[in-house]
Amino acid sequence: MSRRDGERTGAGVPLPLMVPAALAVAFLVLPLAGLLVRAPWSGLGAQLTAPGVGSALRLSLVSATAATAVSLVLGVPLAWVLARSRIRGRAVLRALVTVPLVLPPVVGGVALFLVLGRQGVVGSWLDETFGVTIPFTTTAVVIAQTFVAMPFLVVSVEGALRAADARFEDVAATLGADRWTTFRRVTLPMVAPGVAAGAVLCWARALGEFGATITFAGNFPGTTQTMPVAVYLALQREPEAAVALSLVLLAVSLATLLLLRDRWLGRAAA
Amino acid sequence: MRRQAPLALLGCALLLVGCGGSDGRSSTLTVFTAASLTDVFAQLGEELEEQRPGLDVRFTVAGSSTLAAQLVQGAPADVFASADERQMAVVTDEGLADDPTVFAANVLTIAVPEGNPAGVTGLADLAREELAVALCAPEVPCGAAAERLLVTAGVEARPDTFEADARAALTKVELGEVDAALVYVTDAAGRPDAVDAVEIPQADAAVNEYSVAVLTDAPDPDAARAFVELLLSADGRRLLADAGFRQP
Amino acid sequence: MSLAAQVRVQRGMLHVELDVEVADGEVLAVLGPNGAGKSTLIRVLAGLLAPDAGRVEVDGVPWDDVARSVHLAPHRRPLGMVFQDALLFPHLSVADNVAFGLRTRGTARAAARAAAERWLARVELDGLGGRRPAELSGGQAQRAALARALVGDPALLLLDEPLSALDARTRLTVRAVLRRHLAAFAGSTVLVTHDPVDAMALADRVVVVEEGRVVQAGTPVEVSRRPRTDYVARLVGLSLLPGTGKGRSVRLDGGGEVAVADEVAGPVFAAVRPETVALYLARPEGSPRNVWPLRLAGAVPHGTTVRCELEGAVPLVADVTATAFAELGLAPGAEVWAAVKASEVAVYAR
Numbered sequence: 028m029s030r031r032d033g034e035r036t037g038a039g040v041p042l043p044l045m046v047p048a049a050l051a052v053a054f055l056v057l058p059l060a061g062l063l064v065r066a067p068w069s070g071l072g073a074q075l076t077a078p079g080v081g082s083a084l085r086l087s088l089v090s091a092t093a094a095t096a097v098s099l100v101l102g103v104p105l106a107w108v109l110a111r112s113r114i115r116g117r118a119v120l121r122a123l124v125t126v127p128l129v130l131p132p133v134v135g136g137v138a139l140f141l142v143l144g145r146q147g148v149v150g151s152w153l154d155e156t157f158g159v160t161i162p163f164t165t166t167a168v169v170i171a172q173t174f175v176a177m178p179f180l181v182v183s184v185e186g187a188l189r190a191a192d193a194r195f196e197d198v199a200a201t202l203g204a205d206r207w208t209t210f211r212r213v214t215l216p217m218v219a220p221g222v223a224a225g226a227v228l229c230w231a232r233a234l235g236e237f238g239a240t241i242t243f244a245g246n247f248p249g250t251t252q253t254m255p256v257a258v259y260l261a262l263q264r265e266p267e268a269a270v271a272l273s274l275v276l277l278a279v280s281l282a283t284l285l286l287l288r289d290r291w292l293g294r295a296a297a
Numbered sequence: 298m299r300r301q302a303p304l305a306l307l308g309c310a311l312l313l314v315g316c317g318g319s320d321g322r323s324s325t326l327t328v329f330t331a332a333s334l335t336d337v338f339a340q341l342g343e344e345l346e347e348q349r350p351g352l353d354v355r356f357t358v359a360g361s362s363t364l365a366a367q368l369v370q371g372a373p374a375d376v377f378a379s380a381d382e383r384q385m386a387v388v389t390d391e392g393l394a395d396d397p398t399v400f401a402a403n404v405l406t407i408a409v410p411e412g413n414p415a416g417v418t419g420l421a422d423l424a425r426e427e428l429a430v431a432l433c434a435p436e437v438p439c440g441a442a443a444e445r446l447l448v449t450a451g452v453e454a455r456p457d458t459f460e461a462d463a464r465a466a467l468t469k470v471e472l473g474e475v476d477a478a479l480v481y482v483t484d485a486a487g488r489p490d491a492v493d494a495v496e497i498p499q500a501d502a503a504v505n506e507y508s509v510a511v512l513t514d515a516p517d518p519d520a521a522r523a524f525v526e527l528l529l530s531a532d533g534r535r536l537l538a539d540a541g542f543r544q545p
Numbered sequence: 546m547s548l549a550a551q552v553r554v555q556r557g558m559l560h561v562e563l564d565v566e567v568a569d570g571e572v573l574a575v576l577g578p579n580g581a582g583k584s585t586l587i588r589v590l591a592g593l594l595a596p597d598a599g600r601v602e603v604d605g606v607p608w609d610d611v612a613r614s615v616h617l618a619p620h621r622r623p624l625g626m627v628f629q630d631a632l633l634f635p636h637l638s639v640a641d642n643v644a645f646g647l648r649t650r651g652t653a654r655a656a657a658r659a660a661a662e663r664w665l666a667r668v669e670l671d672g673l674g675g676r677r678p679a680e681l682s683g684g685q686a687q688r689a690a691l692a693r694a695l696v697g698d699p700a701l702l703l704l705d706e707p708l709s710a711l712d713a714r715t716r717l718t719v720r721a722v723l724r725r726h727l728a729a730f731a732g733s734t735v736l737v738t739h740d741p742v743d744a745m746a747l748a749d750r751v752v753v754v755e756e757g758r759v760v761q762a763g764t765p766v767e768v769s770r771r772p773r774t775d776y777v778a779r780l781v782g783l784s785l786l787p788g789t790g791k792g793r794s795v796r797l798d799g800g801g802e803v804a805v806a807d808e809v810a811g812p813v814f815a816a817v818r819p820e821t822v823a824l825y826l827a828r829p830e831g832s833p834r835n836v837w838p839l840r841l842a843g844a845v846p847h848g849t850t851v852r853c854e855l856e857g858a859v860p861l862v863a864d865v866t867a868t869a870f871a872e873l874g875l876a877p878g879a880e881v882w883a884a885v886k887a888s889e890v891a892v893y894a895r
Contacts (some may be wrong), residue, residue, distance in 0.1 A: 076621075193633075194630075194632055197591075197593050197627065197628075197630055198626070198632045198634070199634075199649075199653060200591075200592070200618075201595065201619055201622075201624060202618075202625075202646035202697075203620045203621075203646050203649040203650040204620055204645075204649040204694065205618070205620045205649075208620075208649055216634075216637075217634075217635065217636060217638040245651070286614050
């Protein structure tokens with residue numbers, strides 16, 4: 028009797044898995060619940076219509092989407108090279124491109140300055156040749172977010188490529204497809220769910236990016252002030268405002284991810 | 298036996314952490330200090346440790362607002378030194394400290410990359426469009442001060458970025474990514490090899506006052522008072538002046 | 546013309562050293578156990594693996610010539626290949642799978658689509674072109690894979706264990722389809738298999754491969770009659786008798802008749818395994834419906850058994866124990882009675 032009850036309540040999940048899983052959920056969800064409880068609900072309207080909130084949110088969404096697009100265009104081919112090519116030093120290359128995962132983002136921002144800043148190796152050339160400076164522009168925001176978020180996409184897509192059956196690529200070759208055609212018409216469609224998952228991870232990471240952005244792109248309302256930067260600065264003066272802004276970011280990202288899951292990941296998985 | 302080894306290790310670790318503080322003869326003084334005071338306070342801490350064998354002075358360094366928020370959330374500390382009177386007020390309003398003493402003042406200066414490549418001579422240059430200019434964000438004390446100063450001087454600055462704190466603004470000067478930044482005199486004085494400072498005649502329009510207080514629930518109120526006394530002594534004043542601080 | 550290949554590849558411990566030649570319209574079966582180097586050979590022919598030495602030439606065009614640093618990339622080789630698992634692209638419809646090779650080689654979409662539909666009809670998949678591969682049975686998928694390989698009219702057709710992933714029933718029907726298309730195919734075909742029935746039923750010639758080398762080559766009949774090693778004897782003793790099925794009987798093209806257990810109709814093979822053939826000096830009494838007077842043409846001992854080659858209306862291969870062989874006092878030219886239970890005769894459509 029008790030045994031049957033236990034099975035029903037646990038829904039078939041063994042206890043040694045159930046308890047840590049429940050703890051994990053609590054650990055991840057409670058802080059969010061805390062935000063909701065502490066949110067200044069009465070003053071929320073005023074907080075959210077404050078000048079700068081709308082433009083910060085818009086900039087965040089636009090720059091995170093642009094960073095994801097750049098990551099897709101550059102990162103998927105890189106993942107292919109890591110998963111499929113036989114070039115020398117692949118292991119070293121893989122370690123190198125995942126460095127931004129472990130690098131403190133602020134350090135990443137400084138590193139970007141050293142390359143793309145006015146005094147940077149590439150940046151000074153851009154400045155002298157084209158009169159283009161990157162720091163403190165929306166482009167810099169996208170670059171900072173791409174730097175930090177692209178490894179998530181690369182790792183995810185590389186995993187999908189490794190899990191995919193490479194024999195299909197042999198089949199395509201015997202059917203007259205060169206490697207580029209094979210990649211486009213066979214490999215990419217087959218790993219589409221992995222690419223989609225990677226893109227979502229990448230977008231989420233870009234949306235929450237703070238350290239590299241505020242370092243490399245700075246903070247200027249409308250051009251470089253993304254939501255995380257706005258939240259951090261609000262925290263300096265008015266914690267309530269910071270909570271309110273965080274809620275907006277949270278709501279928008281949750282809505283986007285749920286929508287994508289149904290529209291895109293759902294179909295790819297089916 | 299083997300299975301118990303990690304558990305035993307964990308037990309030892311807990312014991313060490315638990316027992317470290319209960320040793321009666323040594324004690325720890327915790328000072329929450331605004332980032333700009335780091336160097337001066339480190340020297341004062343060493344001096345106090347010499348005077349009082351067994352005393353260990355530790356610093357928690359952050360922006361004044363962050364520190365104030367941590368204290369309100371119950372962080373244990375003996376002394377709070379704020380770069381901003383508003384943040385000191387947050388702590389005293391909560392009844393966590395009373396009777397703060399203003400011990401130093403700081404004014405703004407224009408930090409420029411070494412050699413001043415853009416030829417900045419005064420506040421008016423901050424309005425030049427071709428210059429890359431960093432200010433502190435209005436949310437943080439050095440930004441609020443910059444705003445006051447610019448309004449007083451009647452200069453409409455054209456900043457490219459509002460930095461989260463004075464150090465971040467200074468870093469961008471050091472990297473040569475901005476031509477000028479409004480930072481505290483003490484920040485610029487701390488990096489004489491990397492940045493030059495352009496003095497501002499109107500600087501007195503925005504004076505930032507630093508205050509210090511012993512916290513009501515200080516675990517070691519005796520050592521806390523000794524630290525504040527040392528700060529206010531002639532020795533302390535000399536160290537502050539060397540770092541570029543003004544007398545209040 | 547056709548295929549001529551000398552392939553030398555070192556794969557781990559295995560040294561593959563195989564020479565094969567296949568004429569136009571001919572089907573060569575490469576028969577051997579797993580790990581013998583068959584797959585290595587077919588991957589080299591496809592261009593998926595570069596040989597360490599040797600050359601591959603098709604219709605006079607060198608596809609590989611190590612000495613001259615020639616290696617034609619797989620996608621530049623006019624070939625079709627069928628793999629063990631059909632490996633239809635899961636994200637494309639069946640028709641798009643079949644049209645794939647035409648599209649990559651530059652055929653316009655509509656023309657490729659039409660050719661794909663024609664080929665689907667030829668492999669009896671009419672109307673299934675719009676389905677996803679996951680919606681096909683194993684046999685249907687393998688037939689679609691065959692259509693995909695043949696649609697571009699390749700010079701060389703490579704079949705890599707095309708039937709071994711199928712269950713026994715499906716294998717029969719797919720084998721029949723395969724046989725029909727191989728007969729009509731003008732190019733050279735290389736069939737790699739570990740199943741002697743496939744080799745016997747589908748190939749014009751067989752090479753038996755062991756540990757990277759050819760141990761025997763010849764027509765299926767030659768190889769099964771005169772196996773040169775114990776391995777070949779065990780592997781290819783099967784007698785395949787072509788004939789026409791009617792009721793529970795197969796009338797052989799060579800004149801005899803074989804009783805079988807199930808109803809059969811149309812052109813078939815009756816297959817008899819050598820260990821199921823019993824030999825007698827006098828006509829046996831009792832149940833067996835298949836009893837034929839034959840003549841012993843030759844006998845080769847293999848281990849504890851003797852492989853007997855029998856001539857007559859129903860040419861067979863029989864394995865008898867050495868003891869029985871001695872007791873019967875058989876010698877080449879001797880007249881014997883051979884008996885096989887109808888239930889022991891397998892029938893394959895052809």
